[in-house]
Amino acid sequence: MSPRTSRKSGNVPVEAEAPPRISRCPHCGTPVEGSEDVFCCSGCEMAAAIIRSAGLDSYYLQREAFPPRPEGGGGDWDAVPLAVREDGMAEIRLQVDGLRCASCVWVTENVLQRTEGVEEVTLSYATGRARVRWDPERLKLSEVAGRISTLGYRPRILGEEGAPDTDLLVRLGVSAFAAANIMMLSAALYTGWLGGMHPRYVALFQWISLALAAPVAIWCAEPFFVAAVSGLRHRVLHMDLPIALGVSVLFVHAAVVTVRGSGDTYLDSMGMLVTLLLAGRVLESRGRRRAAEAATALAATAPATGRRRVGTAVEVVTAEELVPGDLMDVASGEELAADGIVTAGRGSVRMALLTGEAEPVEVGPESRVVAGSVLMEGFLTVRVTAVGRETVLQQMAHQLRLSADRGVKPVFTDRIAPWFTGATLTVAVATFAGWYLAVGMEKALLTSVAVLVVACPCALALSRPLAAAAGLGASARRGLLFRSGDALLEMGAVDVVALDKTGTVTAGDLEVVASDPQALRIASGLERFSSHPIGRAITRAAVDGGIPLPEAEEVREEAGFGISGKVDGREWEIRSGGPGKVVLRGKSGEVWTILLGDRVRADSRSAVEGIMAGGGREVVLITGDVEGIAARMATEAGILEYQAAFTPAMKADWIKARQDEGRTVLFAGDGVNDGPGLARANVGVAMGTGAASSILVADGVISVPSLRPLLAGFSAANAAKRSIRQNQLRSIVYNLGAVTVAAAGLVNPLVAAILMPLSSGMVILGASRVERAVAVETRHAGIPAPGSGRR
Amino acid sequence: MIEMDAIFFLLPIAVALGAVFAILFVIAVKRGQFEDLDDPPERILKD
Numbered sequence: 036m037s038p039r040t041s042r043k044s045g046n047v048p049v050e051a052e053a054p055p056r057i058s059r060c061p062h063c064g065t066p067v068e069g070s071e072d073v074f075c076c077s078g079c080e081m082a083a084a085i086i087r088s089a090g091l092d093s094y095y096l097q098r099e100a101f102p103p104r105p106e107g108g109g110g111d112w113d114a115v116p117l118a119v120r121e122d123g124m125a126e127i128r129l130q131v132d133g134l135r136c137a138s139c140v141w142v143t144e145n146v147l148q149r150t151e152g153v154e155e156v157t158l159s160y161a162t163g164r165a166r167v168r169w170d171p172e173r174l175k176l177s178e179v180a181g182r183i184s185t186l187g188y189r190p191r192i193l194g195e196e197g198a199p200d201t202d203l204l205v206r207l208g209v210s211a212f213a214a215a216n217i218m219m220l221s222a223a224l225y226t227g228w229l230g231g232m233h234p235r236y237v238a239l240f241q242w243i244s245l246a247l248a249a250p251v252a253i254w255c256a257e258p259f260f261v262a263a264v265s266g267l268r269h270r271v272l273h274m275d276l277p278i279a280l281g282v283s284v285l286f287v288h289a290a291v292v293t294v295r296g297s298g299d300t301y302l303d304s305m306g307m308l309v310t311l312l313l314a315g316r317v318l319e320s321r322g323r324r325r326a327a328e329a330a331t332a333l334a335a336t337a338p339a340t341g342r343r344r345v346g347t348a349v350e351v352v353t354a355e356e357l358v359p360g361d362l363m364d365v366a367s368g369e370e371l372a373a374d375g376i377v378t379a380g381r382g383s384v385r386m387a388l389l390t391g392e393a394e395p396v397e398v399g400p401e402s403r404v405v406a407g408s409v410l411m412e413g414f415l416t417v418r419v420t421a422v423g424r425e426t427v428l429q430q431m432a433h434q435l436r437l438s439a440d441r442g443v444k445p446v447f448t449d450r451i452a453p454w455f456t457g458a459t460l461t462v463a464v465a466t467f468a469g470w471y472l473a474v475g476m477e478k479a480l481l482t483s484v485a486v487l488v489v490a491c492p493c494a495l496a497l498s499r500p501l502a503a504a505a506g507l508g509a510s511a512r513r514g515l516l517f518r519s520g521d522a523l524l525e526m527g528a529v530d531v532v533a534l535d536k537t538g539t540v541t542a543g544d545l546e547v548v549a550s551d552p553q554a555l556r557i558a559s560g561l562e563r564f565s566s567h568p569i570g571r572a573i574t575r576a577a578v579d580g581g582i583p584l585p586e587a588e589e590v591r592e593e594a595g596f597g598i599s600g601k602v603d604g605r606e607w608e609i610r611s612g613g614p615g616k617v618v619l620r621g622k623s624g625e626v627w628t629i630l631l632g633d634r635v636r637a638d639s640r641s642a643v644e645g646i647m648a649g650g651g652r653e654v655v656l657i658t659g660d661v662e663g664i665a666a667r668m669a670t671e672a673g674i675l676e677y678q679a680a681f682t683p684a685m686k687a688d689w690i691k692a693r694q695d696e697g698r699t700v701l702f703a704g705d706g707v708n709d710g711p712g713l714a715r716a717n718v719g720v721a722m723g724t725g726a727a728s729s730i731l732v733a734d735g736v737i738s739v740p741s742l743r744p745l746l747a748g749f750s751a752a753n754a755a756k757r758s759i760r761q762n763q764l765r766s767i768v769y770n771l772g773a774v775t776v777a778a779a780g781l782v783n784p785l786v787a788a789i790l791m792p793l794s795s796g797m798v799i800l801g802a803s804r805v806e807r808a809v810a811v812e813t814r815h816a817g818i819p820a821p822g823s824g825r826r
Numbered sequence: 827m828i829e830m831d832a833i834f835f836l837l838p839i840a841v842a843l844g845a846v847f848a849i850l851f852v853i854a855v856k857r858g859q860f861e862d863l864d865d866p867p868e869r870i871l872k873d
Contacts, residue, residue, distance in 0.1 A: 137868055161864035201855045208855065212848035216841055239834060243841060 057583045063187065064101035066583035075584055076564050078105030082186045089149045091142050098138035105187040112177035124154055125171040128193040131163045131183060143186055150174065150182055162329065164193065203258070203320060207313040210255035213247040214306025218788075220244050221303035225785050234296065241293040241300060248302045252286035256309045258316070272453035274496050277460070281491035282309060288484050298481075299784045301488050304791055308493050311795050319500035319520060322507040326516040329738065341365075341372030344416070354406070354422065361419040367412045368567040374426045375417035377402045382413020383614055385545075387537055389428055389707055389726075392660060394632070395614055407726075411545070411568060412611050431707045432728030455767070459490045459774075466778045478780065485782040489773035494794035498762035501802035506755030509809040513751075514744030515720070515737055522734035524759075526718050527752035528699045532646050533690060533716070534742070535704035536658035536665065537633060538725055540643075540672050542740065543705060545569060546634040547576035554619050554627035560585035560602040561609055565592055569617060572631055635671040642742035643673045646749070657686050659708065687711035703737070703745065705729060720745065747813050754808035762801045769794045 057066055062079035074080040082105055086094055117125040134140050137160055144158040147167065152174030158165040167179055183190040220240045227237065259275045259282065266273025282305055289300035342349050344362040354372040357363065365371055367382065383395035386408040395411045398404060404417060406426040423429065463486045471479035503520025510517060517523045537543045545568050547555065559577030562570035563584050577584060590600030597617075599608035605622060612618040612628060619627045643654050656669045656677040665679035678689060690700045690712055702709070702716035705725025713719030713733045721733035722740070730736050737744045773790055776782055782790075854860065 137871070157865075159862065159865050160868040161862070201858075201860070204855050204860060205852050208851045209848055212844060212851075216844055236833065239837065243837060247841065 061095070062102065063104045065104060065578050066581070068583045068585045073586070076104060078185070078187070078564075081105070085146055085182070085185060086142060089146050091145050094138055094142040097141075098136055100135040100139070102135065102139055102187040103133045105185055112180040113175050117171055117176065119171060123170060123172065124168050125176075126166065126168045127176065127179075129165045129167065129180075129183070129190045130193050131158065131165055132189040132191065134163045134188055139188070143183060143188055146186060147179065147182055150179070153179070165190070203313060203317050206255045206258070207310065207317050210251045210306065210310045210313055213251045213255075214303070214310045217244045217247050217306045218303045221784070221788065224299070228785075238293075238296055241289075244300065244302045245289055245293045248286060248289065248305060251306055251309050252282055255313065256282045259309075259312070272456040274456065274492060277456050277487075277490065277492055278308070278312065278496060280460075281305075281487050284484055284487050288480075301484070301784045301787055304488055304784065304787045307788070307791060308491055311493055311792075312496055315497045315500040315504075318504040322504035322511075323517075323519055326507050326511050326518060329511065329516045329736075357419050357422045359419050359421060363417045363419055365410050365415045365417060367410055367414060370409050371404055371406050371417070372422075373417075373419045374403075374405045374421040375419045377404060378416050378418050380413060380415040382415055383411045385409045385411050387543055387706065389431070390659065392537060397614065409568065428707060428726075431710070432726070432731075434710075455492060455495060455770075459487070459492070459770075462490065462774055462778060463487050469778075470780065482778065482780045485777040485780070485787065486774055488787045489777045489782060489790055490770055491791075492766065492770070493791060494766035494769065494798045495763060497795055497798045498759050498766065498801070501799060502755040502758040502762070502805060505758070505802045505805035506751040506809075509754070509806045510744070510748045510751035513747035513809075513813060514739040514741070515735055515748040515751075517735045517748075519734070520755075522718055523748070523752050524756055525699070525734075525752075526701065526748055527756040529701040529718060529749070530652050531693050531698045531700045532652055532654045532745070533657050533686075533700060533702045533712070534643075534654065534674070535686075535702075535706070535709050535712075536656055536660055536668055538705035538722055539703050540639050540656060540668060540674070540742065541633045541635050543633060543722075543724070545572040545631050547572055548615075548630040548632045548634060550576070550629040551627050552580065552582065554629060555580065556582050556585055557602045557607055557621075558609055558617075558619050558629060560587040561590055561598050561600050561607060563587060564590065565598060567592075569631060570598070573617075573629065635668055636741060638741050638743055640671070640673040642746060645743070645746040652749075657681050657689065657702075657712075659683075683708040683711050687715040690715045701745075703742070720748075747809065750812040751805070751809045754805045754812075757808070758801050758805050762798045765797055765801070766794055769797075 057068060058073060059065065060067055060073070060075035060079050062074060062083045065075040065079075067073050067075045074083065082102070086092070117127070119125045131143065134143070140158050140160050140163070144156050144165075147153055147156040147158075147165075152172075153167065153169040155168045156165060169179060180190045220243060224232070224237065224240055256279070259278045262275035263273055263279035266276060285301050285305040289302050289305075292298040292300050340351055340353055341357050342364040343352050343357060344364060349364055357373045361373075362378065363371075363373065363375065371384075377398055377400050379400060381397075381399045384398050384404055385395040386392065386405065389405060389407060398413075398415070404415070405428060406422075407428040421427070424433070463483050466486045467479045467483035469479075470482050500520070503523060506523050507517055507520060510523060517526075534540050550558075555573065555577050558573045559582060562573045565571070565574075574584070585602050588601040590598065592598045597608060597610040599606070601607070607619060607621050609617050609619050615630060615632050617629050617631065619625075619629060646652055646654055653676070654674050656665060656672070656674045658665045658668075658677070658679055659681055660668075660679060662679040665677045669675075669677040681689065686702075686704075686709065690702055693700050694715075694717070699717045701718040701720060702712045703720040703722070704713055705722035707726045707728050709721075709725075709729055710732050713721060713729055718735065719733040720735045720737060721729040723730065723736050723738040724740055735748065769790075773782075773794075776786075
C-alpha cells in the first residue's frame with residue numbers, strides 16, 4: 036500500500052477485454068469495478084461522509100494505511116449499565132480494534148470529540164484504549180459506539196483498570212535524589228583526603244549523607260528486605276538476601292562511623308546500589324504490566340444480546356436479562372446469547388470456540404444449542420434453558436480458571452542465586468575471622484564491610500529484570516504478549532511445540548476453499564453489502580484474490596434463505612447448498628458451487644518451518660478432528676506428526692506425558708476446549724482471536740491472526756537468556772576479582788564507588804542488545820519489523 | 827570564622843532545594859503523569 040493514497044489515486048487501467056475500469060474505494064482502498072468515487076460498500080460511504088462532515092478531510096491525505104471495511108457493530112450497547120457521575124456525565128472505557136496508524140486514532144478521536152453530547156475523549160495511540168465522557172441525556176451509548184464502528188473500527192467494553200503500581204517509581208525517585216546528593220558530598224570528602232579537610236566539615240558532610248541515606252536504607256530498599264526475609268522463611272537463599280545484607284551493613288557501619296567521628300563511609304555506593312536495582316525493577320514491572328494489560332484487553336468482549344419474544348412482538352435484551360423459559364429468536368449470522376433447546380426452525384450452528392470444530396452442525400427442533408455458538412444459516416426459535424454463568428461455555432471457563440489457579444507452574448529459577456549468596460557470606464565471615472585473628476577487631480570489621488560492598492550482587496541481580504524486560508518488549512512488538520518474564524524465559528527451553536488445529540494452525544473462520552474466479556466475482560458483488568459470515572468470507576476471498584468487486588443492483592437478502600440481485604445486468608442468486616457449500620445460480624442456467632470451510636493460514640507453513648529450523652524443536656498438531664482431516668491439515672502446514680480425535684482432557688494428558696519424559700512443552704490453542712492444555716503446558720499461548728477464557732489461563736497471547744509471532748517469541752527468549760547468562764558470567768568474574776582485592780584489605784570507599792557502576796553498566800549494555808538480536812533474527816525469518824503494523 | 831562556616835547553612839539549603847524537587851516528582855507520579863509516556867509525544871505531532 037502506498038502512503039498518502041488519496042481518493043484520486045489507484046486508477047489502474049485493466050486489460051483490453053475488460054471494459055469496466057478498476058478503481059479503489061476512496062475510504063478503505065478495496066479495488067472495485069467502476070469509475071472513481073465509487074465506494075465498495077455503503078459502510079465506507081457513510082464513514083467518508085462522517086469524516087467529511089466533521090471537517091477532517093485531511094485524514095485522507097495524512098493516513099499511512101487503509102482502514103478496515105466497516106462491518107457494522109454487534110451487540111446492544113444501550114443495555115450496558117452506565118456509571119453516571121454527579122454532574123450528569125457518564126464515563127466509559129473502550130478498547131478500539133482495527134486502528135492501523137496514527138491517523139486512524141486521530142480521526143476516530145476527533146469524530147467523537149465533534150459529536151454533540153461528547154464532553155471529552157482520549158484515545159491512546161499506543162494501546163487503542165479510549166476513555167469517553169459524555170452526556171447520556173443527549174447521546175446514547177449505542178450512538179457513541181456507532182460512530183466508532185461506522186468508521187470501520189470495532190469498539191469493545193473494557194472494565195475499570197486497576198490502579199497502576201506507582202509505589203516502585205516513587206521509591207526510585209526518592210532514592211535517586213538521595214543517591215545523587217550523597218555522591219556529591221562524597222566527592223567532596225574524597226578530595227578532602229588529598230588536601231586535608233577540617234574534621235568539622237567531614238562531620239557535617241557525613242551527618243548530612245547519613246540523613247539522606249536513612250530513607251533509602253529504611254524505606255526505598257524495603258522491597259529487597261521483604262523478599263530476603265520471605266526467602267529465608269522458605270529456606271531459600273534469595274538473590275535479595277546479599278542485597279538486604281549489604282544495605283544494612285553499609286548503613287549501620289556508616290551510622291557508627293559518623294557517630295564516633297572517625298573513618299570513612301560507603302553511603303554513596305549504597306545509594307547507587309539501591310537506585311540501580313529499583314530502576315531495574317521499574318523497567319521490568321512496566322514491561323510486564325504493558326503485556327498483561329494488552330492480553331486482558333484482548334479478552335474484553337462486546338456485550339451479547341438476544342432477541343426475546345414477548346407474545347407476537349420481539350424485543351432486544353442483554354444476555355443477562357434473559358431468563359430460562361424465554362423464547363429467543365436467532366437469525367442467520369447471529370451469536371446465541373444463552374443455552375437452550377430449539378423449538379422451531381432449522382439451521383447449521385458453528386461451535387468452534389467450544390468444541391474446537393470449525394464445521395457447522397445441523398440442528399432442528401429438540402436440538403440443544405449453547406451460548407457462544409454462531410448460527411451460520413437458517414432461522415431458529417430457542418427456548419432458553421440456561422443463561423449467564425450457568426451456560427456451558429461459562430461453566431467450562433470457570434472450571435478452567437479454577438484449574439489454572441491451583442496448578443502453580445514451575446518458574447525459571449535462578450540456580451546461581453543461592454550458590455552466589457552462600458559464597459559471599461562465607462567469604463565475608465572468613466575475611467572477618469582472618470583479619471580478626473591477624474590484626475584485630477577494627478581492621479576485621481572494615482575489611483569484611485568492604486567485601487560485602489564489592490560483592491553486593493548489583494550486576495547479578497540487575498541482569499535478569501533488565502533482560503526480561505527487554506525480551507518482553509521485543510516479543511510484544513512482534514505480536515506475542517507475555518504475562519511474565521518467567522514465561523518468556525521458559526519459552527527458551529521449549530523442545531516440543533504442540534499446536535491446536537482450528538483457529539491456531541487454521542484460520543478458524545469460514546473461508547472460501549474452492550471457487551471458480553468468475554463465480555467468486557459475481558458472488559462478491561452480491562455479498563458486498565452483507566454482514567453475514569458467509570458473505571464476508573466471499574467478499575474477503577475476492578479482495579484477497581485481487582478481484583475488484585463488481586457493482587450489483589436490486590440486491591435482496593433474505594435471512595436464512597440467501598441473496599439475489601443483478602450483476603452485469605443479469606440476475607443471480609446465492610442459496611445454501613448444504614454444510615460448507617453455497618450455490619450460485621444465474622437466470623440463464625449457470626450453476627457454480629462455492630466451497631467454504633476452514634483453511635490452513637497462509638503463513639502457518641513458514642511459521643512451522645521456522646520453529647523446526649535448527650532441529651531443536653519438534654512440532655505436533657493436536658486436534659479433536661478426525662484422522663483424515665488432521666493428516667491433510669498437517670501436511671498442508673508442513674507438520675510431520677499429528678494426533679487426531681483428542682478430547683480436551685487427552686490434550687492435557689498428552690502434554691503431561693511429554694513433560695514426564697523430561698520435555699518442555701509449548702501449547703498454542705484458541706478455544707475453551709484448549710484450556711486444560713494451555714494450563715498444563717510449560718508455556719501456554721492463546722490466540723487473541725479465540726475464547727476470552729483461553730486468553731485468561733494462557734501465559735502468552737498472540738495478538739495477530741498468525742503463528743509467526745511464536746518465532747519472535749523464541750528468538751526473544753533465547754536472546755534474553757543469552758544476555759542473562761553472559762551478564763551473570765561477567766559479574767561473577769568481576770565479583771571474584773573485586774572480592775579478592777577487598778578481602779586483602781585494599782578497598783576503600785572511593786575504589787568501591789568506581790568499581791560498582793562499572794559492573795552495572797556492563798549489564799545494562801548487555802540487556803540493550805536483546806532487541807537488536809531479536810530484530811536481526813526475525814528479519815531473517817521475514818517477520819515484519821515493529822512499527823509497520825499497529826494493533 | 828563566621829564567613830568560613832557559610833557552608834553550614836548553605837549545604838542544608840541546597841539539600842532542601844533538592845528535596846523540593848524530589849517531592850514535586852512524587853506528586854507528579856501520584857497524579858499519574860508517568861502512567862502513559864507514549865501518547866503525549868504522538869499527540870503533539872497530530873495537533
